[in-house]
Amino acid sequence: MPAFTAPPAVVTVQSRFDFDRTVHLVTEALTSRGMTIFADIDQAAAAAQSGTTLRPTRLILFGNPRGGTPVMQANPHAALELPLKIVIWQDAREPVCVDYLDPGALLSEQYGIDSALTGAFQQVAQLLAQTLQ
16 A cells, blocks of 8 residues: 555555556546536646646546535535545656545534445445456
């Protein structure tokens, strides 16, 4: 596992693929399951534009309004967590990693959203495991 410290809520999945292939596989898997990619931010490119460097890092914002809208109807503050986010990164010492927050647990524990509304978010973990391992 990565040597960097992360909060307990961060889930890291190691990819067996290179960085670019991982980005492609993750975005393809999300869209094939009916999710929308709202943004794909190349943070390393943004760093380069500012004259600094960063390991390969992509932040992908995604979701499905059919799943997110009921959550935001139940608690408007939960919109701070939506759309969902995945960060794909690689350090020279590490394999390609895909990090995300467990959205179901986060929304239930932090925002009091009924687990009946957050259960579908478990698909993210299953999808990443199937896609990357």
